[in-house]
Amino acid sequence: MTAERSLSAVLNVNDEERAVHLKPTDTLLFVLREKLGLSGAKPGCLNGDCGACTVNIDGLAMKSCLMLAVESLNKKITTIEGLKGTPIQQAFVEHFAFQCGYCTPGFIMNCHAMLNTVPDANDDTIAEWLNSNICRCTGYQEIEGAVRSIVKKNQMNRKRP
Amino acid sequence: MDYIGKSVIRQEAWDKVSGKAKYTADDSSPGILHAKLVVSPYAHARIKSIKTEKASHVFGVRAVLAGERFPLTGEEIRDRPPLATERVRYHGEAVALVVADTPHLAKKAADLIEIEYEPLPVVNNPTEALKKDAPLVHEQLGTYQKEERVYPVPGTNIANQTKIRKGNMEKGWAESEVTVEEYFSFSPSDHAAMETRCSMCEIRSNGDVVITSSSQAPFMIKRLIHEYFEVDIGKVIVETPFVGGGYGGKASIQLELLAYLACKAAGGRKVKLLNSREEDILTSPVHIGLDARVRLGSTEEGEIKAAELLFLFDGGAYSDKAADLSKAAAADCTGPYDIDNVWCNSLCMYTNHPYAAPFRGFSHSELLFAIERTMDSLAEKLGMDRLLLRYKNAIKPGDTTPTQVPLNKSNVGNLPACIRRLKEIIDWDEGVAKDIGNNKIRAKGVSCIWKTSTIESDAGSGVILTFNPDGSINLMSGIIEIGTGTKTVLAQILAERMKMEISQIHVQMEVNTQSTPEHWKTVASRGTFLAGRAVLEAAEDVIRQLKNIASCVLRAKASDLTVAFGKVFLRDDPSIGIDVKDIAYGYTFPNGNAIGGQIIGRGHYNLRHLTHMNKETGAGKPGPEWSVGAQAVEVEFDKRDLTYRIIRAVSVVDIGTVLNEMAAKGQVMGAMSMGLSFGSRETFKFDEFGRVMNSQLRTYRPIRYSEHPDYVVDFVVTPQVDAAYGARGAGEHGILGMPAALGNALSIAAGVKLNELPLTPELIWRVKKKEGFSDAFI
Ligand code: FES
Ligand code: FES
Numbered sequence: 030m031t032a033e034r035s036l037s038a039v040l041n042v043n044d045e046e047r048a049v050h051l052k053p054t055d056t057l058l059f060v061l062r063e064k065l066g067l068s069g070a071k072p073g074c075l076n077g078d079c080g081a082c083t084v085n086i087d088g089l090a091m092k093s094c095l096m097l098a099v100e101s102l103n104k105k106i107t108t109i110e111g112l113k114g115t116p117i118q119q120a121f122v123e124h125f126a127f128q129c130g131y132c133t134p135g136f137i138m139n140c141h142a143m144l145n146t147v148p149d150a151n152d153d154t155i156a157e158w159l160n161s162n163i164c165r166c167t168g169y170q171e172i173e174g175a176v177r178s179i180v181k182k183n184q185m186n187r188k189r190p
Numbered sequence: 191m192d193y194i195g196k197s198v199i200r201q202e203a204w205d206k207v208s209g210k211a212k213y214t215a216d217d218s219s220p221g222i223l224h225a226k227l228v229v230s231p232y233a234h235a236r237i238k239s240i241k242t243e244k245a246s247h248v249f250g251v252r253a254v255l256a257g258e259r260f261p262l263t264g265e266e267i268r269d270r271p272p273l274a275t276e277r278v279r280y281h282g283e284a285v286a287l288v289v290a291d292t293p294h295l296a297k298k299a300a301d302l303i304e305i306e307y308e309p310l311p312v313v314n315n316p317t318e319a320l321k322k323d324a325p326l327v328h329e330q331l332g333t334y335q336k337e338e339r340v341y342p343v344p345g346t347n348i349a350n351q352t353k354i355r356k357g358n359m360e361k362g363w364a365e366s367e368v369t370v371e372e373y374f375s376f377s378p379s380d381h382a383a384m385e386t387r388c389s390m391c392e393i394r395s396n397g398d399v400v401i402t403s404s405s406q407a408p409f410m411i412k413r414l415i416h417e418y419f420e421v422d423i424g425k426v427i428v429e430t431p432f433v434g435g436g437y438g439g440k441a442s443i444q445l446e447l448l449a450y451l452a453c454k455a456a457g458g459r460k461v462k463l464l465n466s467r468e469e470d471i472l473t474s475p476v477h478i479g480l481d482a483r484v485r486l487g488s489t490e491e492g493e494i495k496a497a498e499l500l501f502l503f504d505g506g507a508y509s510d511k512a513a514d515l516s517k518a519a520a521a522d523c524t525g526p527y528d529i530d531n532v533w534c535n536s537l538c539m540y541t542n543h544p545y546a547a548p549f550r551g552f553s554h555s556e557l558l559f560a561i562e563r564t565m566d567s568l569a570e571k572l573g574m575d576r577l578l579l580r581y582k583n584a585i586k587p588g589d590t591t592p593t594q595v596p597l598n599k600s601n602v603g604n605l606p607a608c609i610r611r612l613k614e615i616i617d618w619d620e621g622v623a624k625d626i627g628n629n630k631i632r633a634k635g636v637s638c639i640w641k642t643s644t645i646e647s648d649a650g651s652g653v654i655l656t657f658n659p660d661g662s663i664n665l666m667s668g669i670i671e672i673g674t675g676t677k678t679v680l681a682q683i684l685a686e687r688m689k690m691e692i693s694q695i696h697v698q699m700e701v702n703t704q705s706t707p708e709h710w711k712t713v714a715s716r717g718t719f720l721a722g723r724a725v726l727e728a729a730e731d732v733i734r735q736l737k738n739i740a741s742c743v744l745r746a747k748a749s750d751l752t753v754a755f756g757k758v759f760l761r762d763d764p765s766i767g768i769d770v771k772d773i774a775y776g777y778t779f780p781n782g783n784a785i786g787g788q789i790i791g792r793g794h795y796n797l798r799h800l801t802h803m804n805k806e807t808g809a810g811k812p813g814p815e816w817s818v819g820a821q822a823v824e825v826e827f828d829k830r831d832l833t834y835r836i837i838r839a840v841s842v843v844d845i846g847t848v849l850n851e852m853a854a855k856g857q858v859m860g861a862m863s864m865g866l867s868f869g870s871r872e873t874f875k876f877d878e879f880g881r882v883m884n885s886q887l888r889t890y891r892p893i894r895y896s897e898h899p900d901y902v903v904d905f906v907v908t909p910q911v912d913a914a915y916g917a918r919g920a921g922e923h924g925i926l927g928m929p930a931a932l933g934n935a936l937s938i939a940a941g942v943k944l945n946e947l948p949l950t951p952e953l954i955w956r957v958k959k960k961e962g963f964s965d966a967f968i
Contacts, residue, residue, distance in 0.1 A: 054294075068216035069209020071434070073384050074467040078887035081384055109209035118207040122199060125852045128860060129673030130206030131384040131434025137207060156896035163887065165384050165435050166673045168859035169898040 038102055042067065043111030051098045058082045058093035061108060069109035069134045073163070080162030083135035084108045090142035090158070107141075109134035116179050117141055124175035128166035136162050140176050148183040155180070193682040193692055194915050197852035200678040201697050202432070202671065212431045214404040215388040215464050222390070223252055225452040225463040226296035228286040228303050229473050230278035233314075233542040233880030234325070235307035237276055237285065245288055248299035253455035256286035256303065261418050263447060266513040267342060267349060268335040269328055270545075272447045278307070279327055279507035280544050281881040282472025287448060289456045293464075312880035315377075316502035316539035317481045319347040327507060327540035339802055340513050347540040349505055350513035352520035354534035354592045354808035362496025362531025366487025369496075370567045374560040376947035378479040378504055378543050379872045381550075382892050385434020386470035389449035393458030397422075399450065402429045406441040406670055409710065412703045414443050415450055428703040436672040437864065438548030442475045442511055471885040475547035476874070478515055479504030482560040486568050492579045494568075497529045501536040501557065506545030513538045515546060518644035519553040521593050521803065521812045525561035526605050526640035527580075528589040534808070542880045551922045554641045555865055555929055562637040562930035563945055566937065576934070577618055580638050580820075581609045591642075591816070594809045600911040603818040603844030603918065605638060607906045611842045612636065612820040615902060623938050629829045632837070635934030636822045637927030639843075642813030643919065650796035651720035652707030653728045655684070657789045661756055661771030662694040663732075667724070668709030669717045671699050674921050675853040676717040680725050682849055683914050687729040689754035690770075707792070717921070718849065719814070720795050722914030728793030739773045739786045815910050817918045819843030821927035823866070824899075827939035832951040832958070834936065836866055836899040839928065844906040846918035858924035859901045865928025867893035871948050 035050045042065060049064050058075070061067045061084070073081035075094045082094045085107040112118060117140045120126070127133040136159070143150055143158040150158070155176055164172065205211040242254045259275055262268040274285045286303050290296035311325045318324055324347055328334070332344030340350050363369070389403040399421050405411060408428035416423040433440060445463055453461040465474060480503050487496035501519050505512030520536035569576040584605040585591075587598050595601075613619075616634055623633040654666040665684060669676050677697045685692040698706070709721055737748040740758035744751070744766060752761045759767025768777075776786030803810035824838040839862050848854050871891060875883040884890045903924075909916025929947055937944045942957045 062216070063218045066218070067209070068212070068218070071213070071385070072215070072464075073386070074887050076467065076886060076888070078467075079384060109207075112208065118204075121207050122203045125197070125200075125856045127206055127673075128675065128856060129383075129385070129433065129435040130202070130211050131213065133206050134209045159895040163384060163892055163894060165382060165437070165864070165892060166860045167856060168863035168901050169893075169895045170859060170901050171856060172895070173898075 038099070040098070040101060040106060041104065042106045043108060053097070053099055055098045056094055057084070057096045057098045057101050060098040061093060067108050067110050071131055071134060080139060081132050081135040083138040083162065085138055085142050088142060088145055090139045109138055112137065112141060115141065116182065117144060117175070120175040120178050124171050124178065126167065126171040126175040132162060132164040136164065136172060144179055144183070149187065150180055193686045195848055195851055196682070198678055198682055198692060198850055200675045200853065201681060202699055213385055213434050214390065214402055214431060217390065217402065221460065223289050223291060223456055223459050223461045224293040224296045225287055225289045225449065225461050226293065226300040227284045227448070227469060227473065228300050228305070229469065230274065230281060230283045230285055232278055232307050232309055233281040234310040234312045235278050236310060237274065237278060238306040238308055240286060241304040242286065244302040245299040248290065248295060248302065250291035250295040251288060251299045252291070252459070253289040253452065254286070255451060255455050260451060262334065263418050264508055264510050266337050266340045267509045270508040270510065272451060280542055282469070282544055283507065284448060284473055287452055289452050289461055312542040313347060313540070314542065314876060314878070314880050315481065316479070316504045316541055319539040319541050320502060327542060341805065348537050349509040349540050350516055350538040352517045352536045352803065352808060353806060354520050354523055354532055355806065356592055356594055357531035359496060359498065359531050359533050363487055365489065365495040367490045368568070368571055369485060369487040370564060370571055371483070371485045372564045372567055372945055374480065374482040374563065374945045376479055377873045377876060378506065378546065379477045379868060379874055380471050380890060381437045381439030381477055381547070382471070382887070382890065383435030383437060383439060386465040386467055387440060387445045387474050388462065388464040389445040390460060390462045391449040391453035392460035393453055398425050398427055400427045400429070401446055401449065403446050404433050404440055405430050405446065406433065406436040406672055407443065408670070408701055408703050409668060409708045411443050411446045415446070418447065419450065430670050430701045432699065433670055433672040437550040438552065439475065442547035444474055467887060468885045471890060472544060472882055475510060476506065476544045477549040478512055478546035478553065478556065479543070480556045484560050484564040486564055488568060488572065490572065492572050492574050492582050494527060494529050494583045496531045497524050499523050499534040501534070503536070503538045504541050504543055505538040506541055506543040508545040509538060509540070510545055511548050512546040514644070515548065515553040517803065519557040520808060521644050522554060522640060522642060523557060523592050525558055526585045526638050526818050527583040528585050532592050534592065543876070544882065550861060550864060551641065551925045552644065555868065555926045558637060558639060558926055559929045559933060559947065562927060563933050566934045567943065576622070577609060577613055577636055581606060584609060584638070585640065585818070592808065593803055593812060595811050597816065601815040603816065604906055604908045605818040605820070608818060608820040608842040608844055609638065611904055611906060612822055612840060615840050615842065615904060616822045616824070631827045631829060631939045632824060633827060633935045633939035634822055634824045635931040635936070635938060636820065637930035637934065638820050639923060639926035640816050640818045641922065641926060642816045644812040649710040649720065650794060651709040651724045653721060653724040653793045654707050655728045655732050655791035657774035659771065659775050661769065661774050662696060665695055665697045666706050667721045668701055668706045669721050670701055674717065674857060675850065676721065678853065679718055679849045680721055683722050683725045684729055686915070687726055690756055718917050719913050719919060722917065723795035724793040726793065726914050727795065728791040731793060732789055732791035735789045735791065736770060736773060739777055740768055742785055743768055743773065743777050814912065815918060817843065817845060817923055819923055821931050823928065823931040823935050825932070825935045825939060827936065832940065832954045834939070836870065836932070838900045838902065839866060840902040841924050842904045842906060843923045844908050844918070845920040845923065846908060846910045846913060847916035848905050848907065849915060849917050854920050855903045857920050858903045861922060861924030862901060862928055863893055863898060865925035866932060869929030869932040869947055869949055871950065873948050
């Protein structure tokens with residue numbers, strides 16, 4: 030038996046063009062972690078259940094364990110490593126919205142996409158988005174506090190002329 | 191400086207929100223080999239044959255392990271082969287292992303291993319396990335090597351038994367005018383940490399065994415690899431980076447042993463063994479289950495006179511830490527109540543279920559579910575207010591525990607104060623249940639809690655401090671940062687004691703057993719207590735050294751000097767002094783003479799005066815102090831379809847001095863969330879063959895964002911005299927009364943006794959049907 034064929038590709042990750050060898054069956058999560066050294070996205074179930082692997086694809090939250098790397102060709106991939114001091118990161122820090130931190134990159138990427146898509150999300154919308162991630166350490170109330178603080182800021186900014 | 195009680199942001203916060211924090215599986219350096227397990231599809235079966243031929247021929251396969259006998263393992267009783275050989279005893283047990291170049295190839299080869307089994311009858315719960323004619327899970331129980339204070343009964347499925355005999359039961363029953371008796375049952379469940387367990391191992395050419403593991407107990411790994419496989423203890427080096435949640439589940443040593451064996455089989459090359467979620471749930475150790483019977487007797491005024499308890503813990507196929515869990519439950523079996531006459535038998539039963547690891551609360555949320563549900567039954571029968579009954583019997587200084595430890599103002603928190611505070615917060619006087627129309631009822635349930643940590647009587651912790659040339663300090667402690675923020679709290683303690691800026695303290699987050707001083711295990715909410723004391727001692731050590739050097743430079747007695755604000759100065763004339771940075775690496779006089787060198791401080795703290803529990807009576811001092819609290823849960827229950835929402839959950843806990851307010855609240859809230867999840871929805875669903883039917887996070891479904899109630903956390907402060915700045919443990923207490931309070935609320939709302947977990951609408955429906963309620967939907 031022999032190894033599977035791999036192909037060369039260029040992925041756009043965090044605003045950089047990255048050349049990589051990948052197999053058609055490789056998930057995006059696998060390629061990010063094992064080939065590109067971007068270990069921020071975490072494996073938690075490889076099944077779409079936990080959200081720890083969430084990244085943004087063209088600005089939308091995606092579970093990278095459910096996506097093949099080849100599907101992300103010609104798309105903009107953003108991982109937690111691509112966020113630099115964003116308000117939501119700051120809010121997570123201030124609100125103690127994590128403990129072990131394992132679910133955190135996934136949560137932040139999900140929040141980031143949500144806040145860009147629906148900057149003034151109401152509570153139902155927030156719940157709808159954030160239900161796709163699991164945090165086992167916090168009581169979620171801290172995460173709620175962090176997200177709401179940004180929504181509130183967005184609303185205030187909008188009201189200003 | 192004023193760092194005690196402040197919500198100092200955790201030291202590693204920015205690493206964790208930017209994806210830079212490294213966990214064990216994040217190491218993907220080239221050349222690492224990958225191991226994959228083959229696990230048993232049966233709960234109990236004889237292994238007839240294993241064929242590995244095809245697997246070894248797969249491209250990229252470097253080693254295949256199967257059918258080989260390795261030394262038996264287990265922390266209390268050596269009853270567990272790392273890989274099953276003749277027999278499998280639980281669904282998911284590891285039978286074979288493949289090492290290959292990539293995870294895909296390892297999986298491919300693992301799928302080609304052919305194993306033939308002959309199914310055996312299964313022991314599917316601890317009550318069955320106790321029956322005379324039950325199949326034996328371990329026929330050789332009598333021949334296993336074991337620790338001295340574990341008491342298995344060969345020829346039965348009893349892995350350990352602990353007895354509590356306090357007072358005089360006959361007298362207790364005679365004085366009881368009212369008695370109640372209740373039965374409880376729940377299956378094992380899982381820790382479900384978001385990071386699945388991962389271990390890596392490499393054997394260097396000098397024979398050093400280097401293990402990296404997502405563990406709460408790296409020093410225990412070191413000890414056990416040495417004991418099981420006869421590697422010199424100094425040659426075992428264990429590293430632990432950040433851990434993605436432990437909750438007790440990563441305090442058991444399991445995957446590390448397999449990673450070591452895999453690595454050895456692959457000629458010492460670095461091997462990574464990462465659990466899939468399914469393996470993490472099935473194969474690695476789980477959260478213990480329990481069947482219990484509780485009898486309480488009291489006077490008509492509600493003074494409890496007698497308690498008789500039988501705990502049958504579902505320890506699963508191997509005893510490992512379950513033996514200890516059953517003992518800890520016995521030690522605190524009555525809940526936080528002053529009861530003079532107590533009889534308890536706590537048995538750890540072997541079954542054909544996944545075996546148990548410690549779980550947050552170390553068997554206390556489990557035993558408290560039984561006790562606190564029975565307290566509600568008693569209150570009902572007495573026609574007495576549920577909180578008043580608890581208040582009347584609340585444990586206090588001057589009382590004794592079930593293991594006959596006299597309590598004083600320091601070693602037990604203030605339970606009556608917690609109950610009073612809880613009563614206000616939840617508007618208790620407005621009534622326990624309210625019909626809010628639309629077929630909905632709001633109901634409140636309460637529970638009191640307590641816990642001591644039944645830990646090894648010599649458990650200890652060490653701390654090393656080293657100075658940098660700028661006067662800042664590196665703090666090294668063997669505590670694992672599993673999310674509790676303990677390392678930040680240690681920095682607060684040090685900053686407070688040294689009276690220096692916390693930004694000048696650099697805490698080493700990773701642990702390496704070769705260079706980090708030992709900390710027993712990061713479990714049992716003992717981290718702050720043990721390591722906190724060690725930090726204070728190390729601080730004294732560096733202060734002494736700083737003063738010694740400064741005394742030469744300043745030509746003053748060391749005892750006349752003070753260290754604070756980055757300086758050493760004369761107590762009575764602060765204008766005469768020297769900056770710490772100028773002596774942190776020693777001091778060089780103008781003529782070139784030098785004294786001292788880099789200042790290195792050390793501190794250590796060991797538990798003291800703990801004693802073993804007596805085999806016949808349980809008398810003994812199992813832990814240093816008892817923390818207490820009172821909790822409540824409010825639900826909105828739909829009478830038609832028996833569904834409910836958890837509206838509010840409240841904890842009033844006495845954790846002594848609160849060192850970091852937001853971090854402590856976060857700990858309590860997180861533990862409450864876990865307790866509610868356990869109480870309301872988490873369990874393994876076993877089929878009649880003892881197989882776990884729900885080993886994925888979509889079928890084993892922890893609480894999610896939109897299901898969280900409002901959390902209220904409040905503190906009553908009774909400083910523990912012994913502890914650094916008076917802090918008690920805080921990591922577990924939030925969980926302890928949640929299942930019980932939820933059970934109490936729902937029992938009130940549904941009008942039936944709910945004595946099983948998890949409290950699903952289906953359970954409520956089944957109980958209602960059994961109690962003869964006509965169709966609940968009408
Ligand atoms: S790892 Fe992708 S959702 Fe869990
Ligand atoms: S912080 Fe640990 S799982 Fe969310």
